[in-house]
Amino acid sequence: MTEKDLIAAARTLGAALKDTDLSLATAESCTGGWVAKVMTDIEGSSAWFDRGFVTYTNESKQEMLGVSAKTLSIHGAVSEATVEEMAQGALRHSHADLSLAISGIAGPGGGTADKPVGTVYFAWASRDGWMTAENKIFKGDRDIIRMQAVLTALQGIQDKIAG
Numbered sequence: 001m002t003e004k005d006l007i008a009a010a011r012t013l014g015a016a017l018k019d020t021d022l023s024l025a026t027a028e029s030c031t032g033g034w035v036a037k038v039m040t041d042i043e044g045s046s047a048w049f050d051r052g053f054v055t056y057t058n059e060s061k062q063e064m065l066g067v068s069a070k071t072l073s074i075h076g077a078v079s080e081a082t083v084e085e086m087a088q089g090a091l092r093h094s095h096a097d098l099s100l101a102i103s104g105i106a107g108p109g110g111g112t113a114d115k116p117v118g119t120v121y122f123a124w125a126s127r128d129g130w131m132t133a134e135n136k137i138f139k140g141d142r143d144i145i146r147m148q149a150v151l152t153a154l155q156g157i158q159d160k161i162a163g
Contacts, residue, residue: 030105030120036049080135102150117145
């Protein structure tokens with residue numbers, strides 16, 4: 001997988017967003033804004049990409065997206081509950097129709113027995129109340145894990161649009 005693969009996926013998603021007159025906001029932690037970067041690499045993306053939130057710390061998740069301190073305390077930043085709140089917060093704090101959220105452990109450190117390096121949680125949401133979440137455990141170094149996370153996030157929104 002290369003950056004070109006991510007750009008190709010972003011281009012496909014951008015066309016689908018444009019065709020359906022939908023817009024996207026992102027809430028990213030471990031990917032550090034990489035989804036927003038590949039989306040805005042596409043000319044004309046301002047027609048369907050509203051904004052991106054890079055919320056790397058717990059405090060930024062709370063301040064920018066409204067993730068509750070209780071959720072972070074009970075479940076941790078890398079959890080389904082947290083990414084669901086991140087996705088909802090991205091919608092609340094944007095004009096987008098759809099959102100995606102990512103939080104994970106890209107390594108090389110930071111992993112635990114319960115959440116090893118490569119653990120990434122995703123949530124996708126829409127203004128009409130739809131939400132889905134999942135987690136994956138990716139293998140590879142930090143960049144490979146993050147690339148896989150970006151691609152998974154893009155594919156999740158593409159799947160929603162496709163029906």
